[in-house]
Amino acid sequence: xxxxxxxxxxxxxxxxxxxxxxxxxxxxxxxxxxxxxxxxxxxxxxxxxxxxxxxxxxxxxxxxxxxxxxxxxxxxxxxxxxxxxxxxxxxxxxxxxxxxxxxxxxxxxxxx
Amino acid sequence: xxxxxxxxxxxxxxxxxxxxxxxxxxxxxxxxxxxxxxxxxxxxxxxxxxxxxxxxxxxxxxxxxxxxxxxxxxxxxxxxxxxxxxxxxxxxxxxxxxxxxxxxxxxxxxxxxxxx
Numbered sequence: 001x002x003x004x005x006x007x008x009x010x011x012x013x014x015x016x017x018x019x020x021x022x023x024x025x026x027x028x029x030x031x032x033x034x035x036x037x038x039x040x041x042x043x044x045x046x047x048x049x050x051x052x053x054x055x056x057x058x059x060x061x062x063x064x065x066x067x068x069x070x071x072x073x074x075x076x077x078x079x080x081x082x083x084x085x086x087x088x089x090x091x092x093x094x095x096x097x098x099x100x101x102x103x104x105x106x107x108x109x110x111x112x
Numbered sequence: 113x114x115x116x117x118x119x120x121x122x123x124x125x126x127x128x129x130x131x132x133x134x135x136x137x138x139x140x141x142x143x144x145x146x147x148x149x150x151x152x153x154x155x156x157x158x159x160x161x162x163x164x165x166x167x168x169x170x171x172x173x174x175x176x177x178x179x180x181x182x183x184x185x186x187x188x189x190x191x192x193x194x195x196x197x198x199x200x201x202x203x204x205x206x207x208x209x210x211x212x213x214x215x216x217x218x219x220x221x222x223x224x225x226x227x228x
Contacts, residue, residue, distance in 0.1 A: 034216060043118075043204075043220050043222045044156070045219070046217065102150075102156045
């Protein structure tokens with residue numbers, strides 16, 4: 001799986017948009033970009049994923065650059081409950097490919 | 113909606129004792145099931161995955177074993193725990209089938225195991 005690079009930490013004011021960047025310059029054509037988050041002492045929570053096009057769901061938006069070498073996760077209106085470590089992962093899915101390599105992620109702190 | 117249950121949430125066991133962690137999934141059929149371990153400050157390590165009842169694949173040699181006695185039940189076991197088995201154990205599921213290539217993993221809340 002391609003390696004990802006994320007900032008170690010970020011702050012965001014409550015109610016503002018949180019924009020979390022991720023670099024994945026070695027991504028290959030069949031690798032998806034996934035975002036998970038982990039609140040302390042809980043299991044990782046799936047947020048969103050995409051291949052080429054921008055994606056949006058009830059939790060967040062995912063913006064993938066045209067060359068696919070980077071992406072941004074957007075939480076449109078951050079709340080205190082969004083404070084967590086956010087992981088960007090790129091992986092190939094398919095038979096036998098179940099490994100999920102989490103890096104150190106970005107610790108997002110939402111400030112009142 | 114689908115839910116995944118893991119228990120217990122925390123466990124303290126002495127070295128040499130047996131282990132049994134259980135995971136069940138509700139609201140879906142024929143899921144892929146996974147056991148991961150997360151060491152403090154590190155990423156997730158895939159331990160086992162299963163694509164069906166009785167079908168278990170092991171990713172790393174270790175002191176642990178897994179079983180899937182029912183479609184939505186996944187059990188992690190050990191006959192004799194080692195100190196190095198301490199960690200945060202996570203069960204997860206994903207959709208199986210023709211669309212599994214695009215299916216994210218959904219995790220339980222984990223079991224924090226301390227072997228003393």
